[in-house]
Amino acid sequence: MDQSKIRNFSIIAHIDHGKSTLADRILELTHAVSKRDMREQVLDSMDLERERGITIKAQAVRVSWKGHELNLIDTPGHVDFTYEVSRSLQACEGALLVVDAAQGIEAQTLANAYLAIENSLEIVPVINKIDLPQADPEGTALEVTHLLGGAPEHVLPISAKTGEGVEAVLDAVIEHIPAPAGDPSAPARALIFDSSYDQYRGVVAFVRVIDGTFSRRQALKAMALGTEFEPEEIGFFSPGMTPVETLSAGEVGYLVSGLKDVARLRVGDTITTVTAPASKPLPGYKDVKPMVFAGLFPTESDAYPELREALEKLKLNDAALLYEPETSQALGFGFRCGFLGLLHMEIVRERLEREFDLDLLVTAPNVAYLVKTNAGAELEVHNPSEMPPDLEEVSEPYIKATVIVPKEFVGSVMELCNDRRGRFDHLEYLSEQRVMLIYELPLGEIVLDFYDQLKSRTRGYASFDYDLSGFREGDLVRIDILVGGEPVDALSLILHRDRAYDTGRQLVEKLREEIPRQFFDVPIQAAIGARVIARETVKAKRKDVLAKCYGGDISRKRKLLEKQKKGKKRMKQVGSVEVPQEAFLAVLKLDGGKK
Amino acid sequence: MSGARHLYVHVPFCSQRCDYCDFVSLAGRRDRHTAYVEALLTELELERDLLDLELETVYLGGGTPTFLEPNALRTLLEGLPGASELTVEANPETVTPALAAALVEARVNRVSLGAQSFQPHLLELLGRRAGPDDVRRAVESLRRAGVDNISLDLLYGIPGQSRADLDADLHEALALEPEHLSCYELEAKPGTRFTRAHGAELAEQADSLEDHLERIVERLTASGYRWYETANFARIEEGRDLRSRHNLSYWYGHDYLGIGIGAVSTLGISRRRNAASLPRYLAALERGERPPRETEALDEATKLRERLMLGLRLDEPVALAGVEAVLDRGALARLSDLGLVESNGESITLSRRGRLLGGAVSAELIVWPGDLRAA
Numbered sequence: 001m002d003q004s005k006i007r008n009f010s011i012i013a014h015i016d017h018g019k020s021t022l023a024d025r026i027l028e029l030t031h032a033v034s035k036r037d038m039r040e041q042v043l044d045s046m047d048l049e050r051e052r053g054i055t056i057k058a059q060a061v062r063v064s065w066k067g068h069e070l071n072l073i074d075t076p077g078h079v080d081f082t083y084e085v086s087r088s089l090q091a092c093e094g095a096l097l098v099v100d101a102a103q104g105i106e107a108q109t110l111a112n113a114y115l116a117i118e119n120s121l122e123i124v125p126v127i128n129k130i131d132l133p134q135a136d137p138e139g140t141a142l143e144v145t146h147l148l149g150g151a152p153e154h155v156l157p158i159s160a161k162t163g164e165g166v167e168a169v170l171d172a173v174i175e176h177i178p179a180p181a182g183d184p185s186a187p188a189r190a191l192i193f194d195s196s197y198d199q200y201r202g203v204v205a206f207v208r209v210i211d212g213t214f215s216r217r218q219a220l221k222a223m224a225l226g227t228e229f230e231p232e233e234i235g236f237f238s239p240g241m242t243p244v245e246t247l248s249a250g251e252v253g254y255l256v257s258g259l260k261d262v263a264r265l266r267v268g269d270t271i272t273t274v275t276a277p278a279s280k281p282l283p284g285y286k287d288v289k290p291m292v293f294a295g296l297f298p299t300e301s302d303a304y305p306e307l308r309e310a311l312e313k314l315k316l317n318d319a320a321l322l323y324e325p326e327t328s329q330a331l332g333f334g335f336r337c338g339f340l341g342l343l344h345m346e347i348v349r350e351r352l353e354r355e356f357d358l359d360l361l362v363t364a365p366n367v368a369y370l371v372k373t374n375a376g377a378e379l380e381v382h383n384p385s386e387m388p389p390d391l392e393e394v395s396e397p398y399i400k401a402t403v404i405v406p407k408e409f410v411g412s413v414m415e416l417c418n419d420r421r422g423r424f425d426h427l428e429y430l431s432e433q434r435v436m437l438i439y440e441l442p443l444g445e446i447v448l449d450f451y452d453q454l455k456s457r458t459r460g461y462a463s464f465d466y467d468l469s470g471f472r473e474g475d476l477v478r479i480d481i482l483v484g485g486e487p488v489d490a491l492s493l494i495l496h497r498d499r500a501y502d503t504g505r506q507l508v509e510k511l512r513e514e515i516p517r518q519f520f521d522v523p524i525q526a527a528i529g530a531r532v533i534a535r536e537t538v539k540a541k542r543k544d545v546l547a548k549c550y551g552g553d554i555s556r557k558r559k560l561l562e563k564q565k566k567g568k569k570r571m572k573q574v575g576s577v578e579v580p581q582e583a584f585l586a587v588l589k590l591d592g593g594k595k
Numbered sequence: 596m597s598g599a600r601h602l603y604v605h606v607p608f609c610s611q612r613c614d615y616c617d618f619v620s621l622a623g624r625r626d627r628h629t630a631y632v633e634a635l636l637t638e639l640e641l642e643r644d645l646l647d648l649e650l651e652t653v654y655l656g657g658g659t660p661t662f663l664e665p666n667a668l669r670t671l672l673e674g675l676p677g678a679s680e681l682t683v684e685a686n687p688e689t690v691t692p693a694l695a696a697a698l699v700e701a702r703v704n705r706v707s708l709g710a711q712s713f714q715p716h717l718l719e720l721l722g723r724r725a726g727p728d729d730v731r732r733a734v735e736s737l738r739r740a741g742v743d744n745i746s747l748d749l750l751y752g753i754p755g756q757s758r759a760d761l762d763a764d765l766h767e768a769l770a771l772e773p774e775h776l777s778c779y780e781l782e783a784k785p786g787t788r789f790t791r792a793h794g795a796e797l798a799e800q801a802d803s804l805e806d807h808l809e810r811i812v813e814r815l816t817a818s819g820y821r822w823y824e825t826a827n828f829a830r831i832e833e834g835r836d837l838r839s840r841h842n843l844s845y846w847y848g849h850d851y852l853g854i855g856i857g858a859v860s861t862l863g864i865s866r867r868r869n870a871a872s873l874p875r876y877l878a879a880l881e882r883g884e885r886p887p888r889e890t891e892a893l894d895e896a897t898k899l900r901e902r903l904m905l906g907l908r909l910d911e912p913v914a915l916a917g918v919e920a921v922l923d924r925g926a927l928a929r930l931s932d933l934g935l936v937e938s939n940g941e942s943i944t945l946s947r948r949g950r951l952l953g954g955a956v957s958a959e960l961i962v963w964p965g966d967l968r969a970a
Contacts, residue, residue, distance in 0.1 A: 519933050519952060542805050544955040547780040548826050549908060551603055551845045552618075552859045555866060555891060558901055561958040565966070568959070576929070 001069050003250040004179045008208065009124075010073040010088055012113055013098035014106040014463070018128040022098060022160040022169075023061075023072060027239065029166055030063035030070070059194070060091075060206055060252045062236045065170045071236075071252035073193065073208075075112070082467060083288045083340075084194065086115055087268045090284060091193040091208035091252065094122035094177030096169065097144070101127045101135035101157070104434060105143055106463035107404045113148060122177045123148055124156070126169060131159040143431045180210075180250030187278040188212030190247075190271040192222070195262055197316040201232065203259040206252075207271060210282060213248040219274035220255070223281040227264040228274060231255040263319050290322045290338025291397050291468065292345055292447055293382040295363040295490060296352070297334030299570070299581055303358060304333045310356035311335060314348060321348060326383065330490045330574050331361060331584065336383055338368075342447060363490050364587040367444045370395040370471050385489040387478045389529065394476045394494075397443040399466040400425070407435045409458040416453055420445035421496060440469065444494070448588060479504050479533075481511065482525040486575040490584050505534040506590045514583035517541035522577050598647040598852075599862060601844040604635060604675065605855030606660040607873070610686075613722050614789035615781055619857030619871045620658045627873065628667040631855075634880035636674040638854045641885055645852050645862060650678040652841035659709075661689040665697070672701035680705055680840045682746075687725035690733035695740035705744040705839075706737055707777070713767040714760050717753045720793075727767065734771045744837065746775035751807040753781050754793040754800070761807055765814045774837045776820065776828040778811050780804075809951060825908045825953055846905045848898070856886070864898070866891045896921055900961050907957045910950075912942035923966070926959040936960070 013019035060073045075088040089095065095116045099105050116123060125144045127137045141155040156172060158165030182189075190207040197203055214220070214234060221228045235243040236253035247253045257265060267288075270281035298307050311323045322338030339345040345365060352358050369381045372393040381387050387394075401422070403413055407429075414424070417439045425438040441450075446466070454462045477500050481491035491511075495503055504526030511524045515538050522538040549557045571578040607621045608628060653675055660683050661668065675681075682705040683698055690708070698706065712718055713727040725733075730747070737745055747768050751761055768776060783790040783797050790797075797804075812822050820828040821838075824846060829837040844851055853860045857871040869876065870887040879886045893901075899921045906913035915922065915938075927943070930936040935949035935956050949956050 519930075519935060519955070541955075542951060543808050544952045545780075545808065545825050545950075546954045547782055548777075549845075549905065550842060551851050551853060551861065552857070552868075554845065554859075554861070554901055554905070558897070558904055561904060561954065561961065562963045564955065564958040565961070565963055569966075 005068045006180055006250040007068055007173050007177050008071045008092045008252055009094045009173055009177050010075045010092050011096045011098055012109060014109045017098050017100040018160045019098055025160050025163050025166045030065050060237055061239045068174050083286055084267055085112055087193040089116050089119045089121060091191055092121055097123050097125045098128050099140055099144055101129045101137045101140050102132050104140055107402045107465040111402060111465040124172050124176055126156045126158055128158055128160050130157045131162055182210040182249040184249040186211035187276050188214050188273050189278045189282060191282050192265055192267055192269050194267055195265050197262050201256050203257045203262050203265050205255045205257055205265045207255055208252050209247050209249055211249050213246050215246045220271050221274050222265055223270040223272055224285045225264060225269060229257045229259050232258050262316055266319055288320055290340060291368055291443060292339045292341055292365050293336060294345060294365040295326055295334050296337050297331040297361045299359040299361050301332045307358055310352050310358060328490045330488045330572050361581050365447045367397050367447060384478055384492040384494045387494060393473055395471040395473045398469045398472050399441055399443050400469045401439045401441050401466045403437045403462055403464050405435055405458050405462045406433055410435050412457040413437055416457055477528050480527050484522050484575045484577040488574055493587055501533055507586060508534045508536045510586040510589060511583055512536040512538055514586055515579055598645050599850040600647045600651040601841055601851035602650055602653045603851055603853040603858060604655045605858040606663060607658040607856055608662050609659045610662055617784055628664045630877055632667045632671045634877050635855055637880045642852055650676050652680040653678040654841040655683045657684050659686045661685040661694060682707055682841055687729040687733040690736055692736045695736040699740045706742050707746040708733055710747045711750045713764050717756055744774045747773045749778045750781050751778060752804045754796040769818050774830050777826055779826055823910050846909055848902045848905060864893045866893055903961055904957050907945055907953060912944045914942045921962045923960055923962045930956055
């Protein structure tokens with residue numbers, strides 16, 4: 001296809017602002033799928049995504065419109081996948097920015113829009129849901145142009161639900177989004193913007209060809225990782241897989257690599273040919289590193305092999321997921337897992353529970369720490385209980401956070417951010433009503449309950465997005481929790497010194513509530529090193545009898561005792577103390593906002 | 596094979612339903628009393644083969660058996676087989692001198708009185724009809740008629756019951772010199788009217804209620820009573836064993852036959868429960884058929900678990916021979932170290948503290964189905 005007739009674009013939108021519905025309408029209008037075959041929201045294939053209204057894995061669909069070949073590249077919609085989003089955007093020349101006419105622009109949308117602008121994409125703003133009674137298309141258009149420039153009258157009002165205005169969107173794609181400008185005769189180069197694992201065919205890479213031409217049965221190479229392979233098939237989605245002989249400059253498609261390890265074809269890498277390789281890879285490849293870590297333990301210790309198998313399977317499709325065996329004295333055998341962020345963690349956990357039917361205990365998450373010991377060793381710590389005692393210096397990851405709220409909540413958001421060691425950067429009025437706040441915050445202050453706090457303090461109106469901004473030294477200490485005199489590794493946490501006393505006190509209080517009374521007194525202590533900073537006692541129980549038991553209720557009483565012991569068996573043993581699994585999540589239940 | 600030597604007869608009727616009660620009971624229904632007694636006697640006739648020729652105990656429980664129409668009560672008592680111990684449960688306000696005389700005439704030799712409390716404000720909260728004086732009058736009437744084995748039921752853990760209230764109840768109960776006392780913790784069953792009304796208050800006073808049983812045990816054992824079962828105390832008397840023989844049969848795991856609505860029988864490896872519906876019960880027996888009921892098969896291990904569970908409620912050692920298969924050795928060692936259980940290799944006994952924690956302790960000591968890791 002002549003490059004001038006190709007348009008590659010993606011859709012940027014907040015969850016629920018209508019990205020998938022718009023994609024469906026486009027497929028319908030261009031006859032890529034018939035209305036009858038239309039499974040709603042074709043692009044989101046996983047159940048979980050469907051339910052959560054989010055998209056994890058990008059795909060690309062080729063459609064025809066008025067003599068042009070349009071490639072719609074789907075992008076993940078969440079902060080944890082910023083890097084994947086940026087690669088998807090790099091595969092495009094333009095993006096539709098979809099904003100809900102009733103909700104206005106959200107932090108996430110804005111972040112992705114700026115990402116698109118950084119990638120030199122042409123933005124076509126679209127106001128969706130104009131059919132809603134509470135829609136404010138004019139106000140929303142003003143907000144969008146205030147942020148991104150342009151004239152309000154160029155913003156396209158549509159209803160993806162009814163189909164109104166969608167044709168005009170396709171026309172605008174052809175008119176405003178530039179054609180690809182690669183060199184068809186240069187050595188072949190393609191960007192991997194996503195990959196997926198198929199049980200039978202191995203790793204499938206989604207690519208955007210920048211220069212030259214790729215054909216089937218040609219030896220190829222991923223330039224950053226050096227992986228060589230010969231694709232069994234090349235093709236494009238329409239929306240089913242459609243094999244072709246060649247993919248050339250400007251086109252979007254897939255390569256069936258036959259490789260069995262998803263980690264060997266990483267998003268962002270450049271594919272070239274072995275025989276006539278390009279001299280330079282495309283810019284922007286990054287090895288994305290997990291920043292959030294948590295222990296995953298099966299609630300029944302005999303389910304460990306199943307958990308390992310499930311993680312192996314998930315990893316096939318999720319190169320960013322990291323896991324290594326972890327043994328906790330309290331929780332037994334499990335895995336320390338690394339995630340890109342909180343949502344990534346939540347998705348992995350839900351998939352493990354739903355698709356693999358595992359019953360899991362997930363410890364409170366923590367971030368990665370860079371540690372220098374007195375002896376001069378440098379290491380990265382993923383687990384508070386592994387923090388060495390002889391610290392010289394600890395650094396923690398920081399983020400640049402964007403929060404958008406109605407102006408009446410600015411005070412409470414600032415208060416929350418200040419509580420969490422945030423550094424105010426700047427504030428901007430997006431409209432008369434809505435304010436954008438930029439803060440720098442330690443990621444460690446975000447991973448527990450920041451998002452919940454933010455939502456509850458703004459009655460759900462705040463939208464939030466972040467970007468990692470690097471590591472910075474901090475005055476951090478490790479708090480250990482001792483139950484019955486025994487340190488509980490799974491409850492150790494790393495905190496800023498200023499918050500250690502408060503949190504330690506709250507944590508032992510919470511644990512006193514969570515740990516049932518036993519046959520003996522159970523002291524619960526929080527300690528920094530050898531120094532106890534807070535203490536509570538779970539008093540021994542004095543009475544536990546079945547009030548009466550006569551001929552009529554022997555069976556019932558027997559079952560009550562059986563249940564009582566079953567309940568105890570689900571608990572974890574710390575020394576001689578039985579600790580319910582929920583107690584290990586105590587740190588998640590602290591009322592973090594209050595001092 | 597010899598038959599059961601213990602018979603339980605359930606009389607569901609009461610003058611009113613108490614909010615906290617979870618027995619099968621029906622308020623009023625005076626028009627059905629005669630028919631019910633006839634049905635009971637028919638059921639007894641149908642099951643006669645299951646009983647031994649000579650019974651050790653008969654227990655007439657409720658409901659309020661003494662709420663029965665006098666003629667119906669007389670017919671029932673006359674129709675029951677004789678036994679060395681024949682107990683009738685009674686509410687204090689129903690016990691007149693005439694009733695007491697009628698009971699004695701009908702060979703009743705033990706009466707269990709539902710006193711519950713002597714504090715007017717607590718009785719009112721429980722919705723009990725009898726006042727403290729009714730209890731005293733009832734005891735007086737029974738004594739005069741010649742009943743020399745009286746048991747009083749007391750409740751503890753009543754919403755608003757202070758330690759002083761409890762002490763006063765024990766004081767007043769002891770003043771009546773009963774041969775036997777049963778002390779039950781009020782159980783607030785989820786979903787009942789009582790729990791809706793008082794659940795929050797009970798939860799609030801949970802801590803202060805915790806030592807009630809301990810106080811009761813201390814006070815009664817110091818007053819010459821034997822704490823022979825978790826909730827039961829018998830006066831220690833030279834030459835007489837004042838423990839409830841009927842109830843001991845449950846705790847020793849003997850067979851018993853129960854008749855009446857909701858009544859349970861345990862006969863060897865089978866346990867069955869009559870349906871609780873009065874109309875269905877009456878209809879079946881009017882046709883001369885057995886009442887509708889459910890049967891539970893008790894396998895060997897279940898029988899052993901029950902033997903352990905019930906035996907540990909008593910103050911006597913439980914022999915280990917036979918129950919090893921369901922005894923959690925690890926738990927035994929742990930609980931022994933904590934001073935809750937004493938074992939001499941042949942039998943186990945709970946210490947006083949072990950008995951106060953008896954529910955949790957026996958739950959631990961028993962190996963339950965699927966409890967593989969326990970052993």
